[in-house]
Amino acid sequence: MRVVNNKGKKFRVPDATILRLPLYLDKLILLQQAGVKEVSSRQLATSLDIKASQLRHDFHYFGGFSKPGRPYQVDKLVPALEEIIGVDIPVPMIIVGAGHLGQGLANYRNFERLGFPLRGIFDVDPKLVGLEIRGVPIRPLSEMPGFVKEHGIKVGVLTVPVNVAQDVANQMIAAGVVGVWNFTPTDIRTPPQVIVRNERLAVGLMCLSFKTKRIGQNDELRQD
Amino acid sequence: MRVVNNKGKKFRVPDATILRLPLYLDKLILLQQAGVKEVSSRQLATSLDIKASQLRHDFHYFGGFSKPGRPYQVDKLVPALEEIIGVDIPVPMIIVGAGHLGQGLANYRNFERLGFPLRGIFDVDPKLVGLEIRGVPIRPLSEMPGFVKEHGIKVGVLTVPVNVAQDVANQMIAAGVVGVWNFTPTDIRTPPQVIVRNERLAVGLMCLSFKTKRIGQNDELRQD
DNA sequence: CCGTTCTTGTTAGGTCTTTGACAGGACCAA
């Protein structure tokens, strides 16, 4: 992934850095809300459990956000990162599939706070259609394509049953969605210009299990 | 993280490999259920969008699971990976915080299939206590420590409000939990022998946004 | 029996990522 930094130079931003940018932003918004005005790379890095030099290195890809001797100003850093990540202008999204997971995500307030207002929820189940979650009504799936076109929705959350995942994704993409956040435990195939992010919840659990299993077992083997 | 492989040699298994093991297992279980008996590194790797050599390299840390010339046998590979990851023996877990996200996770059937049966759900809200989710009753939070001790629970899912996250986590750990799957948007501090995995849902969304933002903008910059 | 075509295990080399080190700016106190 390439970007142009604020000095007009072109850089290839490593994936590892991209993955950390949201962490920085998330933490900085918390600081901002707490009234903190300035933060040093060391403070921010320590709170995220990474090295300060890595944080500065990451920022360096974008030309840096301060100057030598001056710590970062939270009120400048937040909008700068928001712009880089692409949440400076709110990114409206929809949730397709209003099962328990879909409803759970619809109730998650954090998304809105970080620039992803929920605009619509869709499901085929007539018993769910008409219900409201935090003011957003659940609409019939058949209305989804029209809704996406009309509101210019670019990001869709996929929480439908596995067996219809690919079909529903196709409909979303045909209607104009370019980013799919896939919670179904299957791979979905898409045209190359569409980004899919698979959120395999069970993977997180298994990583946890791998590590906890080795605790208390044989101390000689524990080392990470 | 170090392990001993099946040839008696000690290896340091890279984090990157550990992160992929659950993906392998997940895919293999799907194949197994579909009745597939054999699978080659190329087939498996392609379906996961990685290189075959990487997959073999990963397996190599554990001594390999076949021999030159013979593809992997699904029925042998699945239990072998289960044992390595630590889900050969089911890992019972609890969910603490029965809000919408907690309920959504409690309804997610996949966990059980992968070796993580849900044994208990806890919340302070009297309106929730007594409800059942898939046969598992929601119990008062005050009963959690006793329940953890009695049932030997090692893994807990944390889906409580942010402001009580640290306090509830402390209670879980004091009762014997050694793996915390943290869904709250805050860091929780724990003793070193406890593993915490932070599941920052918003981070996934922001990564998606970072990439979709650059699509269709300036094609010269798109390259990853 | 031999050649072809599939495999895996193994390793060396290249690539990506992290880290430590340092130059130089800013601020403060004496």
Next chain:
DNA sequence: TTGGTCCTGTCAAAGACCTAACAAGAACGG
């Protein structure tokens, strides 16, 4: 002013990770 302390941007070296390449085993057909 001077010295001390904090800070960032920058880069080179070290470390972690991935990949291409290949030896060698297995299966099959002729």
